[in-house]
Amino acid sequence: MIQKIIVVSHCFFNDAVKLKHQDMEAMAAERAAKRTFLLHAFSEEYEMIQLPCPEFLLYGSRRWGHAVSQFDTPHFRMEARRMLEPIVMQLEEYAAYPDRYEILGIVGIDGSPSCGVDYTYDGDWGGEFGNGDTLPAMLESLRRVNKPGIFMRILKEMLHEKHLSVGFYSIDAFMAGL
Numbered sequence: 116m117i118q119k120i121i122v123v124s125h126c127f128f129n130d131a132v133k134l135k136h137q138d139m140e141a142m143a144a145e146r147a148a149k150r151t152f153l154l155h156a157f158s159e160e161y162e163m164i165q166l167p168c169p170e171f172l173l174y175g176s177r178r179w180g181h182a183v184s185q186f187d188t189p190h191f192r193m194e195a196r197r198m199l200e201p202i203v204m205q206l207e208e209y210a211a212y213p214d215r216y217e218i219l220g221i222v223g224i225d226g227s228p229s230c231g232v233d234y235t236y237d238g239d240w241g242g243e244f245g246n247g248d249t250l251p252a253m254l255e256s257l258r259r260v261n262k263p264g265i266f267m268r269i270l271k272e273m274l275h276e277k278h279l280s281v282g283f284y285s286i287d288a289f290m291a292g293l
């Protein structure tokens with residue numbers, strides 16, 4: 116029997132890493148989508164690998180929300196590589212035995228500056244809050260951009276370096292492909 120493996124963002128199993136004061140309605144919808152996905156994955160008897168949460172590990176439970184370009188830094192990219200190295204090594208090992216394992220793909224969280232797959236958000240964010248005068252314009256500069264979050268981008272690069280071909284999916288795309 117071939118064992119089917121999927122790799123998921125950390126917060127599929129643990130919403131405790133999410134940002135404080137998130138939009139509770141949006142968070143409940145995301146949690147419901149993740150639970151539906153997991154129930155399906157368990158019912159199909161997929162094996163699952165949980166990625167680390169880069170934002171929680173680097174910036175903790177009291178971090179601010181970020182625009183994606185704020186994470187596109189040498190430090191974040193280096194730390195992402197360090198966190199992802201053991202994951203890539205595991206995938207390399209599974210991929211070496213296609214008679215035993217099939218890696219179905221990597222499933223992230225669209226919208227996240229780290230784990231977005233098809234889109235994330237960017238804007239002219241950064242600097243001091245000051246007296247707050249510039250804050251509304253800064254916050255309003257946030258817009259959707261159709262590119263992955265930095266953590267997923269680094270994972271894609273690392274897999275490419277190892278000549279591993281693994282698909283990246285949002286929850287919706289993965290479920291639609293079933």
Ligand code: SF4
Nearest residue numbers: 125126168227229230
């Ligand atoms: S960084 Fe990724 S794993 Fe962590 S909370 Fe955001 S989407 Fe979830």
